[in-house]
Amino acid sequence: MTKYRKSLASLVGTLTLLTGTILTVPTVNAVDGASNIEKGKAIAFGRTQGNCLTCHVMDNGESPGNLGPPLIAMKARFPDKAKLRAQIWDPTVANPESAMVPFGKHKVLTEEEIDYLVDYIWTL
Numbered sequence: 001m002t003k004y005r006k007s008l009a010s011l012v013g014t015l016t017l018l019t020g021t022i023l024t025v026p027t028v029n030a031v032d033g034a035s036n037i038e039k040g041k042a043i044a045f046g047r048t049q050g051n052c053l054t055c056h057v058m059d060n061g062e063s064p065g066n067l068g069p070p071l072i073a074m075k076a077r078f079p080d081k082a083k084l085r086a087q088i089w090d091p092t093v094a095n096p097e098s099a100m101v102p103f104g105k106h107k108v109l110t111e112e113e114i115d116y117l118v119d120y121i122w123t124l
């Protein structure tokens with residue numbers, strides 16, 4: 001089992017290098033949802049990645065901005081997870097005047113990073 005975990009971790013590490021992300025590779029729970037949520041949080045809070053805190057009060061984030069609404073009760077507001085993803089991928093569809101970065105459309109984040117991000121945001 002330990003051996004399996006190690007080889008899985010090195011596989012994830014290789015993929016992480018290949019995709020050019022700067023996330024740390026989790027050594028435990030590499031296969032369950034929790035680690036994806038942790039990766040998503042790192043992306044959301046990362047100043048060079050999602051940087052969602054610039055505009056949104058969320059989770060335990062420090063010094064948030066308030067240009068956008070607080071990201072709370074996301075499952076209640078977005079029962080359909082795909083709609084939440086679409087909102088983050090390109091907010092200008094719902095609001096052409098949106099001040100929010102179209103993270104997917106403008107390739108600020110990769111599709112994989114957006115998947116992790118949505119997994120995390122949906123827990124808020």
Ligand code: HEC
Nearest residue numbers: 050051052054055067068069087088091095098099100101
């Ligand atoms: C430059 C400011 C800015 C940044 C950075 C930003 N947002 Fe937003 N966001 C907004 C604004 C403004 C709105 C309000 C709706 C609109 O105008 O599009 C919004 C709306 C949203 C909504 C819809 C909320 C609702 O209740 O309808 C979600 C979800 C969201 N943002 C997620 C994110 C995530 C996740 C990130 C980081 C990856 C992020 N935002 C980064 C400004 C921002």
